[in-house]
Amino acid sequence: MIISLSASGGTPAEQVYDQLRGLITTGRLAADERLPPVRRLASDLGIAAGTVAKAYKQLENDGLVVSRTGAGTRVSRSANTVSQAVADAVRALAEVSRREGLSREDAERALRAMW
Known part of the structure; x- marks a missing residue:
């Protein structure tokens, strides 16, 4: 997954959210595709796990992803592209x-x- 952070692109949580939303709405992340675990993505980006969790929660609130304990976070089948x-x-x-x-x-x- 290609996500990058910049100093001028808003908060890290906003950037993670915006980029994942873009990947989902353009179909680059397909329905039922699993997103990386929060801790792994945070580690890869060099940010706090809570920051990634905040972005994932916002995506979930928007109906773009579904999170289930033990099953991870996946792109919602109803996500519009x-x-x-x-x-x-x-x-x-x-x-x-x-x-x-x-x-x-x-x-x-x-x-x-x-x-």
């Missing part, structure tokens, strides 16, 4: 925005303005 065309357009927007030096917030503002 976007079409491939939308995922490709968003990926292109992100790439161009980074290349042009735009922050994520500025790219989001531009998208909202065009909406």
